[in-house]
Amino acid sequence: xxxxxxxxxxxxxxxxxxxxxxxxxxxxxxxxxxxxxxxxxxxxxxxxxxxxxxxxxxxxxxxxxxxxxxxxxxxxxxxxxxxxxxxxxxxxxxxxxxxxxxxxxxxxxxxxxxxxxxxxxxxxxxxxxxxxxxxxxxxxxxxxxxxxxxxxxxxxxxxxxxxxxxxxxxxxxxxxxxxxxxxxxxxxxxxxxxxxxxxxxxxxxxxxxxxxxxxxxxxxxxxxxxxxxxxxxxxxxxxxxxxxxxxxxxxxxxxxxxxxxxxxxxxxxxxxxxxxxxxxxxxxxxxxxxxxxxxxxxxxxxxxxxxxxxxxxxxxxxxxxxxxxxxxxxxxxxxxxxxxxxxxxxxxxxxxxxxxxxxxxxxxxxxxxxxxxxxxxxxxxxxxxxxxxxxxxxxxxxxxxxxxxxxxxxxxxxxxxxxxxxxxxxxxxxxxxxxxxxxxxxxxxxxxxxxxxxxxxxxxxxxxxxxxxxxxxxxxxxxxxxxxxxxxxxxxxxxxxxxxxxxxxxxxxxxxxxxxxxxxxxxxxx
Numbered sequence: 001x002x003x004x005x006x007x008x009x010x011x012x013x014x015x016x017x018x019x020x021x022x023x024x025x026x027x028x029x030x031x032x033x034x035x036x037x038x039x040x041x042x043x044x045x046x047x048x049x050x051x052x053x054x055x056x057x058x059x060x061x062x063x064x065x066x067x068x069x070x071x072x073x074x075x076x077x078x079x080x081x082x083x084x085x086x087x088x089x090x091x092x093x094x095x096x097x098x099x100x101x102x103x104x105x106x107x108x109x110x111x112x113x114x115x116x117x118x119x120x121x122x123x124x125x126x127x128x129x130x131x132x133x134x135x136x137x138x139x140x141x142x143x144x145x146x147x148x149x150x151x152x153x154x155x156x157x158x159x160x161x162x163x164x165x166x167x168x169x170x171x172x173x174x175x176x177x178x179x180x181x182x183x184x185x186x187x188x189x190x191x192x193x194x195x196x197x198x199x200x201x202x203x204x205x206x207x208x209x210x211x212x213x214x215x216x217x218x219x220x221x222x223x224x225x226x227x228x229x230x231x232x233x234x235x236x237x238x239x240x241x242x243x244x245x246x247x248x249x250x251x252x253x254x255x256x257x258x259x260x261x262x263x264x265x266x267x268x269x270x271x272x273x274x275x276x277x278x279x280x281x282x283x284x285x286x287x288x289x290x291x292x293x294x295x296x297x298x299x300x301x302x303x304x305x306x307x308x309x310x311x312x313x314x315x316x317x318x319x320x321x322x323x324x325x326x327x328x329x330x331x332x333x334x335x336x337x338x339x340x341x342x343x344x345x346x347x348x349x350x351x352x353x354x355x356x357x358x359x360x361x362x363x364x365x366x367x368x369x370x371x372x373x374x375x376x377x378x379x380x381x382x383x384x385x386x387x388x389x390x391x392x393x394x395x396x397x398x399x400x401x402x403x404x405x406x407x408x409x410x411x412x413x414x415x416x417x418x419x420x421x422x423x424x425x426x427x428x429x430x431x432x433x434x435x436x437x438x439x440x441x442x443x444x445x446x447x448x449x450x451x452x453x454x455x456x457x458x459x460x461x462x463x464x465x466x467x468x469x470x471x472x473x474x475x476x477x478x479x480x481x482x483x484x485x486x487x488x489x490x491x492x493x494x495x496x497x498x499x500x501x502x503x504x505x506x507x508x509x510x511x512x513x514x515x516x517x518x519x520x521x522x523x524x525x526x
Contacts (some may be wrong), residue, residue: 196355
């Protein structure tokens with residue numbers, strides 16, 4: 001019997017060593033480039049791991065020929081990856097560092113139509129802005145030209161529909177072109193609401209062929225965030241944005257602007273003027289339980305202190321002196337009822353919304369004050385400006401149940417609930433042993449005149465639902481609720497300035513007396 005002898009296949013120790021030494025950096029570099037190209041860490045791990053596995057095969061199993069080939073392949077991957085990465089990094093650096101040169105002009109017609117829509121919103125209390133994709137892109141391009149040391153020549157936008165039916169909003173995708181170099185960048189911008197302010201977030205960014213985690217990303221993100229800052233671009237920093245939706249090739253921003261007119265519907269203004277001329281004050285105001293107060297200002301020394309927060313009601317808009325507002329009346333009655341001297345500090349700001357109260361400083365200032373003094377009572381009215389501007393708009397006065405009006409009201413209800421929860425929770429925590437009373441909104445359109453405005457009854461229902469939401473929030477936090485709605489219902493032709501030559505939702509002296517008594521009743525029943 002004879003045996004055949006097969007010599008083992010020759011192996012190259014040098015190639016095996018080279019495969020190990022070059023395989024590790026090759027695997028790392030390939031993984032990093034795969035990650036940057038695809039934006040997926042999984043792909044980076046897969047390709048990096050595969051490269052390392054090939055190198056290990058060369059080191060432990062491959063014969064001389066394949067081992068030498070793999071070693072050369074690892075060398076090529078290291079050199080090629082370094083060259084590719086460095087060349088692209090330099091290209092990106094040149095693109096983001098070249099700021100000289102013009103920015104492309106925005107389409108003047110689209111800019112003009114966008115500016116017209118923005119101007120209308122800035123003059124209204126409740127607004128709903130619809131900007132098309134073309135208008136949005138033109139306005140952002142105009143903003144790009146106003147940024148100093150800007151390396152970007154042009155941006156193009158694409159407003160995409162929500163990915164699924166459950167998403168509330170779509171996305172704003174941006175493609176940009178640098179002033180220097182042949183590369184482009186693309187990104188996706190997201191918008192989030194924080195107490196009525198829009199927060200801009202660049203959720204994805206690719207520059208050239210790379211999805212960058214670092215190189216140039218911060219600089220480009222800052223520029224995109226600045227040009228897409230809708231707080232400035234759309235409605236100004238004083239606006240309280242209640243919703244922002246993207247889809248169907250447009251951006252829709254709904255909110256309230258405390259400095260604008262509450263009643264902007266021409267039809268509604270005409271109807272009110274006709275009623276004033278034809279019917280006069282056909283409504284008798286309820287009897288006043290409380291006369292004017294004693295403090296004719298916002299501050300009165302004394303301890304403990306009555307603290308007031310709120311909007312134009314707390315700020316006494318509608319009467320000629322502060323003692324005729326509800327805050328001074330309540331203060332005087334509490335002194336009489338408690339048989340003691342009470343200080344007063346009124347933080348009310350006209351035009352305040354729930355969002356601006358949180359981020360504008362009134363709430364912070366009041367809480368800081370409450371935490372440093374002996375407080376007897378806290379009273380607050382807030383939320384009317386979130387809603388009433390929408391009710392007085394064309395969308396709602398034309399058809400209060402129309403989709404556009406419903407969209408406005410849905411946005412107002414949602415943000416009101418969220419913001420009021422924050423406000424009352426913080427007040428209750430700052431004054432845990434002090435009665436905190438929340439005054440609900442009255443409906444200024446509840447005139448009580450025969451043949452009144454068509455939506456008077458329907459607006460009563462909406463304001464009542466709005467107040468029910470606020471009542472639920474307050475009671476869950478142990479806050480006392482004063483009903484400002486019921487005693488004013490059907491009386492505002494006499495208790496407010498709604499039938500003046502220029503209709504105004506604010507109370508007359510008699511109306512403030514009614515609201516003051518509602519607070520006293522709520523405190524007495526608590």
